[in-house]
Amino acid sequence: MKKIRLFTPGPVMVPEDVMLHMAQPIEHHRTSFYRDMLADVTDHLKYLFQTDHADPMVITGSGTAAGEAAIVSSVHAGKNKVLNFNNGKFGERWGKVCKAFGLACVDQEVEWGTGVDPAVVEKMMNADPKIDTVICVHSETSTATLSDIAAIGKITQARNALLIVDCITSCGCLPMKFDEWGVDIAFTGSQKALMLPPGLGLCCVAPKAWRRIDEAECPAFYNDLKAYRKAVRTWDNPYTPANTLVLGLQKVLHGVKQRGLENIWKETRMLADATRAAATAIGMKVYSKSPSDSVTAMLVPDGVDEAALRKTMRSAYGMQIAGGQGDLKGKVVRIGHMGYIDIGDTLAAIGALELTLKGLGHKFELGAGLRAAQEVFAKAL
């Protein structure tokens, strides 16, 4: 017997009770049932994003749809200028979105595996006063790297610039404080910390961002946030929503509230700490210089074939881990800590990783990773 376990940094495993909850007879979205649900979801999303004054909205689409909505609604061609940081595949993607829509954008490359340096943000904004919008990925999934949004928020706030944050693999598992940090638009997806199937994008928009959005027409239709704002006022959606996923979202958000975000942040950090300790103990270097707690990227040891490693993890142990993306293809493997993953799952993944590496000829003491992880758990609990 092999259970399939996803340690990919999205989609992640979905709790069985959430799956069955979503399997109940479908409801129409223009009913009091759905309107009550959307009102409750919106209220809970404010807690998730840690905001009192911003508006969370649900978009049917991948996280990329939510990111496009954030950017094209608030950055106006011929009026605004973006500073975007490319320190991984997703930072790179937001630069591509700006380009596709013909938006003025300084696409700043940052060494992959390092966070965005707030001092660089400050310097670049000082050098080019036309920059009035900063796009930054909070937790860059491709390199498992965290950037300091709190520090960047201070810089954008001081200049009255807009701060758009991709918190796709941070919101709901790492501290992400929309109001306190001065974020203007944040977006995430359903298949990460929210442990739902993919298909929902979530956008949270502050009043300052709405003022910017209202300054010009949006060059897109489906991803125009104004249509979502108008609809949500009557607990509606502008286009037919993925309502079974919204039903699941409600259930998950109730669970998040009950567990408490701070507890979830601590737990995620503990799982990441344990995995990093295990990696070091078995001679695998953590790739990122500023590691995120939602996913860990580990350099594959010399002499070990990365594809064989992932293949064996899946075929022998049912464990789906992720490889590298872009330039990191073949060089790293990634193991996630978001969502429906606990201590048991994490020990299972580390144990299988050790067995796989042993089979592929890597030299280390079998069990050293598991013991290092246990020590982290023993100290934390």
Added chain:
Amino acid sequence: MKKIRLFTPGPVMVPEDVMLHMAQPIEHHRTSFYRDMLADVTDHLKYLFQTDHADPMVITGSGTAAGEAAIVSSVHAGKNKVLNFNNGKFGERWGKVCKAFGLACVDQEVEWGTGVDPAVVEKMMNADPKIDTVICVHSETSTATLSDIAAIGKITQARNALLIVDCITSCGCLPMKFDEWGVDIAFTGSQKALMLPPGLGLCCVAPKAWRRIDEAECPAFYNDLKAYRKAVRTWDNPYTPANTLVLGLQKVLHGVKQRGLENIWKETRMLADATRAAATAIGMKVYSKSPSDSVTAMLVPDGVDEAALRKTMRSAYGMQIAGGQGDLKGKVVRIGHMGYIDIGDTLAAIGALELTLKGLGHKFELGAGLRAAQEVFAKAL
């Protein structure tokens, strides 16, 4: 006890076994499991669209996302000119998409409740040779009205123009023959004839449309069909797909193949015929002059309050029917025949409609609608 039954023209009821199938442990989309599934789904989608040579693609989003993708990928600003027909809320929407993206578009109003007249298409194209793209809704959901795509396809083919068809409430329940009719791009959604929850848009693109698409850059990112074409070549998606819905899609498409599209078309027509006969028998006029078989719009009798009618249908009998949209608000109710609806459901809806109308003071012979429907069934079976 009241079972909730959806007769809304999307979302429709989802078969229980499909719901439970989608509730199985989630798989990652970059696995052989998912790639095999997407290859099989793509193959079956060709049957659904009735095409040998075109490429079906799956987009995570509402049907509107798929429509936007079809339009903005193939109509280039400053190069092409669209003739769009507004004979209902959805025809109106595609005109708005053209406008949002700054595309040249003749937005032709047609009396709501009537189909698009092929003679008008021909006349308008003759009068303006710059028109090289026609957008037409096959089954206009808001007015329950069918247009003759086969005839319009002959006109666009003769002029080498592109024909983009919204077949959101036709594909999979009414005859829709992509190749035979000369359609160049067609799109639909998951929550109609495919009887899945909302969240997937499906686009089918012919080689002629690909050539047009390749003539210029797309002004959007998420809804750029070129990204989907590139990804599907390796059975991948450009952005994380709503993979539980794709799993459901596979199951539904296997069922469609097994039942046979022609049989499904006949069944849908029978349910629509029965509902129209029932409406006439109880003094409710069918609204459309060219009725679609996927949904029936009926004029609410004088003296009956439309909101009270729908409310009672729901509160007393658990039946969710749809009201009118736009100018038809308060004037019509709509009952769907797509997807997971059978003779029993249709009789149940007609019976409840009679009881509701009786309670609201409408004068007719109780049971006359049910008998008229039975007569249609008796003749058809």
